[in-house]
Amino acid sequence: MPELSYREAVRDALAAAMRADDDVFIMGEDIAEMGGSMGVTQGLLDEFGPERVRNTPISEMAIVGAGIGAAMAGMRPVVEIMYEDFLTLSLEQIVNQAAKHRYMSGGQLKVPLTIRTQGGAGWSPGAQHAQQLEAWLVHVPGLKVVFPSTPEDVRGILWSAIYDDNPVIVFEHRLLYPVKGEVPEELVPIPIGKARTVRAGTDVTVIATGPLVHRSLDAAKRAEEEGISVEVIDPRSLQPLDEDALVASVKKTNRVVVAHEAVERMGFGAEVAAVLQYKAFDWLDAPIERVGAKFAPLAFAPVMEQFVVPGPDDVLAAIRRTVGR
């Protein structure tokens, strides 16, 4: 199987969709000649031309708004928001327009818009360029939210997002772009709403998203050395959520750690914990542990940034707490 970086996998999915379908085009800040600030769209301008690889002004509201309009007019646009921190500027369009038109038109309109964005700490981008805001959007009915963690997943899920008739927000993570992984020769679409068991185990289930999937795998390996068998599950899609897969795992292990890089308070993990305590209450043998960023803005100073953001040690400590060590 060929190996792609996460960045290349995103590009591969975009190119494949654009080759397959003239309705697919991409828009965003500096995505054409520059190839995007993270280099994801490099080379696409050469293949698909300026009509379909469009630079935009620096206005997130305009980017998303134009995407919504094109989507309602029958296109399958993929817009890029350079940093998810700036997604805040387009929230009116996402929350009040993209999420609502299909419902408010009684199904006469649909919004097959894909919004790609990225963020995350770990490289000292500072308080305004390092946040993880995915939970904000999971809260809005009418949107789908995905957060793939591997090249294979991002390629297959981005494809499904493009061909979904509803607005889908695809969260990517800055630190994942160089991560390499094997992918199938041919692009295999991965349905939105299906979790993936990354690692099987029997004592504790760690439900992790984005970079925490990888940090949890580190923690799981170390826990294994201590005799604790850890199952790691990546929901991949935060909305819709594969509750059945999570509940099934918890019924097997009876202990849960939920881990994400976003701030712990009101994070995605809070929702997962609530779902599991309700659906698997009688199977829980320990309080559900949450691992997330401390409730603080992210500093430029690497040491301070690392103090706030959860790493493998934090996941391991939570795993140990669930088994009473």
Added chain:
Amino acid sequence: MADEVKLPRLGQGMEAGTITRWLKSEGETVEKGEPLFEVDTDKVTQEVEAEVGGTLLKIALAEGEAPVGQTVAWIGEPGEEIKEEAAPPPAAANPETPEPSSPPANLVREVTPPPSTNGGRIKASPLARRIARERGIDLAALRGTGPEGRIIAEDVEKAQAAPAPRAPVPVGEVESIPLTSIRKTIARRLTAAWQAPVFQLTLSADMTRANELVARSRELNPDVRVTVTDVLAKICAQALMRHRDVNVQYTEDALLRFPTANVGIAVAAPQGLVVPVVRGVERLSLAEVATARDEVVGRARDNKLATQDLEDGTFTISNLGMFGVEQFVAVLNPPQAAILAVGATVDTPVVRGGAVVVKPMMTLTLTVDHRAVDGAEGADFLRTVKQFLEDPALAL
């Protein structure tokens, strides 16, 4: 109140640990995270760190084994009050374990409830609660070994293994079946029989020729269905004639020795166990035995026995071989002195002339009333039965 230091679970499945050494002594200041003592588990020796900072007020277990979750020390402010549980006895495996030193005078000794209770509320995980509910286990009786003394599923599972009170298995309404008079008779007679001092003798007989005899009899006279029981009845009757001291009834004053072998056949009739008697079996041909047995057993099954059908028996045969039972002990049928329990005929490897061969073997167990018959007499009779079974011609 001072914080309890409990023996932690250092690995899945760890139930107890042995404290080998304290790295701090009483009165010393301890930082959170500082190594406090060393524990030997069945796998490793490990340092245990303090979970809280403060003064090590008291060491409850200086050395020796303790179950996971047991309080081994207290950390708190100097002079702080310690709530001590009734100290569990040191593990039997370590008789040399020194007793915990007697507590300083300022310690208040009082018995506290198990650590999992907290103001009446039992601290237990939802899973532990569910398992306890399903199995009818009282959580209040358990000691939690989870974080903060919480009762976890493993604790309940272990309680299950112990002889704990269990919820009654739900059953349907109990049916009351009044005793029939025959059931009462069976009960009275068997209870009386149980009083008799009996002994049992067991041997096996090679049934090759007896089986041939049954087959040949059926072949010659298809109208009468001869069975193994008939052969046994006939052979026992012949043997009883040679061992008349076994062909007796025991009474308070005398042994009644009978001139004929009146052989009872234990029958599982619909109304209960009955033992109709075939009289004078020694004088009957095999076919006559079969006919008489068939007739009387048939009446037993139809509940049409007369009193005299059940009287004057001198010996009883109880055959459960048709159920596959290989060997059993029959209860005496007083006033008769002996009863033969007959098992199934089973192809069995036996040694003949130094070689192992397979033979159809039947195990016979004779129950004998020792008040009437002594061991040697009984054994001699049983040996004759075996000889006759193995070579029926000898019974002539």
